[in-house]
Amino acid sequence: MHETATAVAESPKVVEVESVVIRFAGDSGDGMQLTGNQFTDSAAFLGNDIATLPDYPAEIRAPAGTVAGVSAFQLHFASLDVKTPGDEIDVLVAMNAAALKVNLLDLHKGGILLVDTAGFGEKDLEKAAYKENPLENGSLGDYRVIKLDITELTTKAVAEAGISSKNAARCKNFYTLGMMYWLYDRSCEATLKWIEKKFATKNPDIAKANELALTAGFNYCETVELFQSSYRVAKAPAAPGTYRRISGNEAAALGLIAAGQLSGRPTFLGSYPITPATDILQEMAANKNFGIRTFQAEDEIAGIASAIGASFAGNFAVTTTSGPGLCLKSEGLNLAVMAELPLVVVDVQRGGPSTGLPTKTEQSDLLQALSGRNGDSPVPVIAASTPGDCFWAALEASKVALESMTPVILLTDGYIANGAEPWMIPDVSKLPSIANHLHTDPATFKAYKRDEKGARPWAIPGTPGLEHRIGGLEKQSITGNISYDSDNHQIMTHERHDKVAKIADVIPATKVEGDADADLVLVSWGGTYGSVSSAVDALLDEGVKVAHVHLRWINPLPKDLAGILAKYKTVVVPELNMGQLRQYLMGKLGIPMKGINKIKGKPFKVSELLTEIHAILKEVR
Amino acid sequence: MIAENPASASVALTRKDFQSDQQVKWCPGCGDYSILAALQTTLPKLGIKKENIAIISGIGCSSRFPYYMDTYGFHTIHGRACAVATGVKAANPELSVWVITGDGDALSIGGNHTMHALRRNVDLKIMMFNNEIYGLTKGQFSPTSTVGLKTKTSPMGNIDLPANPIALALGSGATFVARTADNDVKHLTSILEAAAAHKGTAFIEILQNCVIFNDGAHDDFYSTANRKEKVIYLEDGKPLTYAGGTKGIAASGFGTLASIDLAEGEEGKAIVHNAAEPTGTLAYALSRFSHPEMPVPLGIFRKVEAPVYHESMDAQIEAAKAKKAPDLQKLLSGGVTWKV
Numbered sequence: 001m002h003e004t005a006t007a008v009a010e011s012p013k014v015v016e017v018e019s020v021v022i023r024f025a026g027d028s029g030d031g032m033q034l035t036g037n038q039f040t041d042s043a044a045f046l047g048n049d050i051a052t053l054p055d056y057p058a059e060i061r062a063p064a065g066t067v068a069g070v071s072a073f074q075l076h077f078a079s080l081d082v083k084t085p086g087d088e089i090d091v092l093v094a095m096n097a098a099a100l101k102v103n104l105l106d107l108h109k110g111g112i113l114l115v116d117t118a119g120f121g122e123k124d125l126e127k128a129a130y131k132e133n134p135l136e137n138g139s140l141g142d143y144r145v146i147k148l149d150i151t152e153l154t155t156k157a158v159a160e161a162g163i164s165s166k167n168a169a170r171c172k173n174f175y176t177l178g179m180m181y182w183l184y185d186r187s188c189e190a191t192l193k194w195i196e197k198k199f200a201t202k203n204p205d206i207a208k209a210n211e212l213a214l215t216a217g218f219n220y221c222e223t224v225e226l227f228q229s230s231y232r233v234a235k236a237p238a239a240p241g242t243y244r245r246i247s248g249n250e251a252a253a254l255g256l257i258a259a260g261q262l263s264g265r266p267t268f269l270g271s272y273p274i275t276p277a278t279d280i281l282q283e284m285a286a287n288k289n290f291g292i293r294t295f296q297a298e299d300e301i302a303g304i305a306s307a308i309g310a311s312f313a314g315n316f317a318v319t320t321t322s323g324p325g326l327c328l329k330s331e332g333l334n335l336a337v338m339a340e341l342p343l344v345v346v347d348v349q350r351g352g353p354s355t356g357l358p359t360k361t362e363q364s365d366l367l368q369a370l371s372g373r374n375g376d377s378p379v380p381v382i383a384a385s386t387p388g389d390c391f392w393a394a395l396e397a398s399k400v401a402l403e404s405m406t407p408v409i410l411l412t413d414g415y416i417a418n419g420a421e422p423w424m425i426p427d428v429s430k431l432p433s434i435a436n437h438l439h440t441d442p443a444t445f446k447a448y449k450r451d452e453k454g455a456r457p458w459a460i461p462g463t464p465g466l467e468h469r470i471g472g473l474e475k476q477s478i479t480g481n482i483s484y485d486s487d488n489h490q491i492m493t494h495e496r497h498d499k500v501a502k503i504a505d506v507i508p509a510t511k512v513e514g515d516a517d518a519d520l521v522l523v524s525w526g527g528t529y530g531s532v533s534s535a536v537d538a539l540l541d542e543g544v545k546v547a548h549v550h551l552r553w554i555n556p557l558p559k560d561l562a563g564i565l566a567k568y569k570t571v572v573v574p575e576l577n578m579g580q581l582r583q584y585l586m587g588k589l590g591i592p593m594k595g596i597n598k599i600k601g602k603p604f605k606v607s608e609l610l611t612e613i614h615a616i617l618k619e620v621r
Numbered sequence: 622m623i624a625e626n627p628a629s630a631s632v633a634l635t636r637k638d639f640q641s642d643q644q645v646k647w648c649p650g651c652g653d654y655s656i657l658a659a660l661q662t663t664l665p666k667l668g669i670k671k672e673n674i675a676i677i678s679g680i681g682c683s684s685r686f687p688y689y690m691d692t693y694g695f696h697t698i699h700g701r702a703c704a705v706a707t708g709v710k711a712a713n714p715e716l717s718v719w720v721i722t723g724d725g726d727a728l729s730i731g732g733n734h735t736m737h738a739l740r741r742n743v744d745l746k747i748m749m750f751n752n753e754i755y756g757l758t759k760g761q762f763s764p765t766s767t768v769g770l771k772t773k774t775s776p777m778g779n780i781d782l783p784a785n786p787i788a789l790a791l792g793s794g795a796t797f798v799a800r801t802a803d804n805d806v807k808h809l810t811s812i813l814e815a816a817a818a819h820k821g822t823a824f825i826e827i828l829q830n831c832v833i834f835n836d837g838a839h840d841d842f843y844s845t846a847n848r849k850e851k852v853i854y855l856e857d858g859k860p861l862t863y864a865g866g867t868k869g870i871a872a873s874g875f876g877t878l879a880s881i882d883l884a885e886g887e888e889g890k891a892i893v894h895n896a897a898e899p900t901g902t903l904a905y906a907l908s909r910f911s912h913p914e915m916p917v918p919l920g921i922f923r924k925v926e927a928p929v930y931h932e933s934m935d936a937q938i939e940a941a942k943a944k945k946a947p948d949l950q951k952l953l954s955g956g957v958t959w960k961v
Contacts, residue, residue, distance in 0.1 A: 045959050190957070238961045244954060254953055261949050268712050287952065288941035293711055293934055298737040302704035305697070305734070309677070309708025312695050313716065317708070335698050425958065428950045461675045461693035461709070461716050469641070469687050471696025472680075481643065482688065 014185055015229045019078030021086035022180065024173075025103045026095030026119075027064050028057055028071040031173035036073025037420075038177055038191050043077035044245045044422050045190060047235030050077045051530065052247075052420045053085035053603070058275070058358045065119070065127040070102045079234040083386075083530035085419065087605040091183070093176055095119050095150070097128035112227070113143040114179065116172060118151035146226055150175055157216035161209035171213035178217025185232045188214050239424060246423040248387040248416035248527075249276070252320075252346055253283035255394025257290055259344075260316045262395075263402055263434040267292045268315040270306035272299055272325065275358040276414040277348035280320045300325040304332035304345070311341040312470070314438070314460030316402065320346040323365045324355060326372070326409075334373045336407040337496065339470045340448070340456050342436070343407040344397050348417045349526075351601045360601025361415035363526050364577035369409045370555055370584060376493050378500040380404070381555040383411040385529035388423035390416060393552070395432065400503055402436045405455040411554075413576070415603045416527040442466055447480030454499030456480075504556040510549055510564055518545035520617065521568040523593070525551040525581050528604055532574055535609035546613065554581070562589045570620050572596060574609060634665040641691040647682060652803035652829035656750065657689055659806055660719070663813040664692075669717050676719045677706040679726035682757045683750040683829070686721040700731025703738035706745050707930075714931040717817070720747040724765040725755050728784050732764075739793035742821040743930040746813075749824065750803075751786060752831035753838045760834035772834075787908035787922055790824040791901055797823040798904065798923040802843050803830060808854075808919060815921060821929050842912045843919075851912060855920030860891035863916045870907075878906045880915060896924040 022039065024032045033054055043050050053074040062069030076086035088108040094100040096119025107113060120135055134140060135147055154175040155168045174195075181188050192211055199207035221227065246254075260267030269292065271281040285294040293315070297303040304319045311317035321329060326347045336343045349365045351357025369381045380400055384393035390412050397410040439445055439457035442465030448456050459466040468480060476483035477491050512521075514536040524532040529550050536548045549564065551557070565571050565585075573582040574596035582595045596612040598604055639661040647653045664674060674692040678684035680699035687694025693716075697705045702720045710718045720738075727735045727749045738745055754772065755761040761774040765786065769778040790798045797819040801812040809827065816823035828839045837844075842851035853863035853870065861870035862883060869891025873879035883890060895903065904923040910916060 041957055045957055047959060047961065235961075240961050242954070242958050242960050244956070244958045246955070250955075257952065258949060261947075266712065268708065270708055288938050289945045290947040290949075290952075291938055291942070293938065295708070295711060295934075297704065298733055301701060302707070302734055302737065305701040305704035306708030306711070308697070309695070309705035309710075310712035311708075312705070313675070313709045313712035315708075315712040317712075331698055332701065339695070425954050428953065460713075462672055462713060464670070464672045467672060467692050467694075469643075469690075469694035469696065471678075471687070471694075472698050473696065 013229045015231050017231045017233055018080055019076065019082070020091065020184065020231065020233055021074065021076045021089045022091040022093070023072055023074040023089045023103055023106070024093045024176070025070060025072040025099035026173070027099070028059070028061055028069045029064060030071070030095045031170070032071045032073050032095070035173045035177045036075055038194065039180060040075050040420060041194075041245060042181065042186050042190050043075065043233070044243070046186060047238070048077040048079065048233050049082040049236035049238065050075060050245070050421055051082045051085045052076070053415065054418045056359055063127070065096055065098055065124050067098045067102055067128060070099050072099070072103060077233055079236050081236065082421075083534045084603070084606060087607050091180070093180070095172070095176070097124040097130055097134070100134060101128045101130065107143060109142040111143055112146065113140060114146045114148070114176070116150035116176075117147050118149050153216070153220065154213050158209040158212045161205050161212055163205050163209050167206065168209060171209050174210045174213040175217035178214040178219075179221050182218045182221035183227055183230050185230045188218050238422065241424040243422045243424055245420050246388055246391070247279070247418060247420040248384065248390040248412050249279035249348065249418065250283060251388055251390035251423065252384070252394045252410070252412060252417070253280045255391040256280070256318050256344065256346075256398065257284065257287055257292065258391070258428075258431060259395050259398030259434060260292065261290065262431060263316045263398065263436060265314060265316040265402075265436065267318070268295065268307060268310035269293070269318045269320065270295045270297050270303040270310065271320045272297050272303045274300070274322045274325045276350055276417050277320045277322045277325070277346065279417070280346060280348070300328035301332060304329040307343055308332060308336050308339070308341060311336070311343050312339070312461070314458070314462070316398065317342065318344045318346065320348070322348050322350050322358075323352045323368070326365060326368055330373045333379065333407055334375065334377050335472050337373070337377045337379060338472050338475070340405050340496075341407070342401040342405055342458070344394070344401050344410060345407060346394070346410045346412065349411060349413040357601040359414065361413045361527065361603060362576050362599065362601060363413055363528070364580065364599070365411065366554065366577065366580040367584065369411055376497065378497050379555065380406060380408045380500050380503055380553070381411060382408065382553050383526035383551070384416060385526060385550060385552065387416050387419050387421045391423070399432060399434045400506075402434055403455070404453050404499060404503055405437050405458060406499060411526055413527040439463075439466065446478050448475050449478050450495065450499070454495060454502050501556050503553070504559045507553045507556070507558045510558045510560050512564060513548040513550070514540060515545045516547050518547040519568060520545075520570040520572060520613075520620070521547040521549055521565060522613070523549050523551065523565065523571060523573045523581070523585065525554060525575065528574060528576060531604035531606055531609060534606045535613065538606060538610055539613065544617065551581070554584070557588060565589060565591055570594065570616065572613065572616055574604060574612070576603070634671060636661045636665060638671060639664050639691050641689050643688045645689050646685065648833050650832040651682070652752065652831070653683055653686070653750065655803045655806055656748070656809065656827055656829065657686065659809045659813060660748075661690070663810055663817065666814065667717070667817050673715055674717045674719070675709050676721060677702050677709060678721040679723075679731055680757070681723040681726045681755075682831075683721055683723045684726060700726055700729070701734060702726065703731060703734040703745065703747065707738055707741070707743045710744055711931050711934055714744070714935065718745050720745050722747065722749050724749065724751045724753060724763045724786070728764045728786060728789065736789070736793045739790055739795040739822050739824060741930045742794075742796050742927050744821055746816045746823045747825065748827055749786060750827050750829040752829045752835055753783075754831050754835035756831045756834055785908060786826045788905065791905050791908055791923060795824045795923065796821040796925050796927045797921070799824070799921045800826045800828065800919050802828040802839065802919060804843060804845070805848070805919070812921070815924075819924060821927060842917045851916055853910075853916035853918050855894050855896070855907065855918050855922060857894055857896050857921070859894060860888045861894050862888060862891050868916070876902050876906055896921045899925070
């Protein structure tokens with residue numbers, strides 16, 4: 001938290017700060033995600049720039065109080081441009097001993113630590129493997145510790161709602177939220193409205209209790225001089241427009257829905273629930289009024305197979321998944337490559353291999369997306385860079401799929417999928433148009449006759465006179481009949497390759513950020529944009545010259561990329577894998593590159609990148 | 622019934638209209654030829670426009686079928702025909718969708734998709750060719766091969782207990798389950814017509830002869846010579862009799878059936894077939910009949926009505942539209958917004 005020396009005039013107790021990172025941490029049943037989301041909404045509503053990082057366990061309810069069951073939500077809000085959820089935290093809310101154990105390392109010295117002492121009983125300490133109570137042994141001397149029996153305070157505060165003591169205690173997240181609202185000088189009003197809307201009709205007692213808890217938490221801080229001061233974070237500068245908060249998965253779903261509307265074709269989503277991609281299926285299932293058919297298939301294979309069937313039948317077809325699901329979809333994906341049907345495959349990447357780290361982020365499906373199929377099987381691959389960008393990337397993936405008659409893979413990751421940021425709501429009338437290749441004229445129909453983009457006609461069942469057969473066997477160029485001819489196979493392999501390569505014609509020129517005249521360029525892709533971009537800003541502030549290229553399309557690569565990267569002495573590729581983009585780019589461009597690689601299921605911290613980049617600069621100097 | 626099909630229209634088509642320009646490449650004597658002919662003869666009778674027919678197959682000898690039909694066709698990947706076809710039908714309910722598959726394609730690699738298409742009651746007509754062998758890969762045992770069958774991958778005899786396609790379809794909740802044979806064109810055609818008229822998934826096991834790798838697999842009961850004695854035809858509303866009326870099927874215990882001898886005029890001792898019998902007990906008991914202990918049933922085991930998948934899906938979409946008009950701008954704007 002960056003405090004300015006001058007206190008705000010009207011109240012000596014309010015201190016102006018530029019940027020704050022809060023982490024709410026508790027047991028998975030403690031409602032930390034809800035608390036975090038509510039605080040995020042209020043911050044966004046007040047015009048702060050925000051970035052969030054939910055961090056929850058793979059287990060739905062791991063044994064209560066254990067380290068495995070800790071669920072956390074981190075929020076970075078500021079009066080300046082925010083690109084990451086923050087490296088270090090300013091305020092840690094720990095609802096039990098395990099939450100403290102897991103999260104304390106990230107709290108900076110002098111940071112505020114608010115703990116619920118009710119979560120530090122003998123059993124809690126035992127479950128968190130604390131030999132002695134950290135609240136009592138002086139080990140927290142570096143922090144501004146506030147110890148409160150929040151559970152007890154909450155139970156008393158909600159007594160008049162007349163709910164069970166168990167339910168009363170569960171309101172402690174709202175009590176804590178009220179305290180945080182006081183600390184950061186914001187009113188409880190929006191959350192009170194939300195509680196009303198969410199619980200009032202279904203469960204008025206619970207609504208009442210939550211309202212009481214929230215208000216009591218706020219008032220407690222107002223009355224008791226718990227904190228030295230409260231803090232105010234002013235509005236962040238932003239382009240004029242109407243904004244909302246959006247997560248990557250919400251944005252991807254909206255992008256796909258918008259694409260369906262813009263394409264004029266009915267939308268079909270064949271999918272199978274998988275963490276962390278399920279939200280997209282849920283979001284689309286909730287919007288059936290757009291004519292969207294969502295099919296929850298029996299498995300990942302049927303998810304893509306049904307989507308391919310729907311595409312054959314003339315729908316704008318989509319399948320959504322995560323890494324293990326993409327493995328299962330490879331054969332289907334290749335059928336779409338061979339049948340040359342439009343299809344969008346969304347892969348929300350998570351830690352792998354195998355089941356790996358289902359709720360943690362990683363960028364390690366890149367090579368699988370690019371080439372994890374039998375045969376020479378070119379598939380366009382695009383990656384979204386931020387939560388809000390998932391909308392635009394989904395739209396772009398859909399446009400290319402329909403306009404080039406090809407499957408397209410959209411890569412996002414668990415970090416941007418679950419993370420949220422303010423998003424300027426686009427004007428629907430200004431969204432790009434999406435064309436398609438529907439064909440109706442029997443006189444000019446040949447199933448595999450290509451246009452200038454290399455796309456074949458989309459002749460959908462129901463169209464008189466265009467009856468034809470397609471399939472996974474090699475096709476004869478132009479006619480689409482089965483062909484085992486060796487020369488034809490070479491021709492068709494080139495045709496499929498060229499069709500994807502031609503997509504580069506519509507990819508915008510590469511943007512070089514940072515200092516374009518530097519000797520060192522960072523090449524990033526996907527969800528690491530925020531961290532890398534922040535690191536570049538920090539380096540420039542230090543006076544270190546560094547350039548930054550962020551890739552959106554990975555197959556095909558932008559045409560100007562080779563020329564741009566060739567200008568730099570040192571090319572560094574930071575990514576959350578063992579060097580997959582680096583390996584791909586080195587093979588494609590023949591330029592030596594260095595990697596910064598983190599495989600911890602977490603996004604890059606800006607500080608980590610800075611350390612690595614400084615080390616590389618020292619080495620190449 | 623057929624006239625109610627949304628895909629129908631009064632168009633006069635003939636068998637020739639359904640023959641594609643591609644040379645048929647099955648082995649001479651293959652049972653697939655007669656099945657192809659049967660479908661090409663059946664489709665013109667249905668009054669469905671040619672462009673509204675889609676034939677979807679998986680992988681195997683039988684799955685080459687779409688190439689020989691002058692309709693829309695999709696030769697997909699091994700085992701996935703039912704899943705692809707589900708997408709086709711859901712995406713465009715106007716289409717009459719036929720799935721061509723085999724014992725390996727539908728019961729082994731694609732068993733999961735078969736089961737789920739059946740229980741969802743997707744309006745697909747699934748023609749499963751059962752020759753009890755893998756033909757395209759040149760002769761390995763399949764999930765329906767008999768125990769002891771010597772093949773290239775079971776040189777000492779097959780040790781797998783075979784799957785029972787009819788029992789599996791019934792267990793999956795299929796609403797139309799039938800068995801017919803490639804060498805009984807009249808019966809085959811009548812079953813295809815009944816399947817086409819059924820609303821929902823129709824599962825048809827077609828006993829098919831692989832002349833190269835498992836020749837005569839079904840001959841003991843279905844050759845023209847043996848058929849009269851060893852096949853029992855299931856006809857709704859008629860007593861279950863066979864062997865020229867000298868034998869019949871009677872209840873023998875708790876959900877079990879037995880073969881009994883019938884003297885002249887004793888037809889009434891045999892139970893009457895009812896494919897719509899609500900519990901499915903009769904259909905299941907019949908599905909367990911196997912040669913040589915019992916006659917092999919051909920015909921419709923089960924035909925019941927249930928909600929059809931695409932209708933339920935579209936009803937929800939219509940209900941959602943009626944409740945809330947689609948407004949993309951509003952959707953993008955979401956709940957809490959703020960202006961800068």
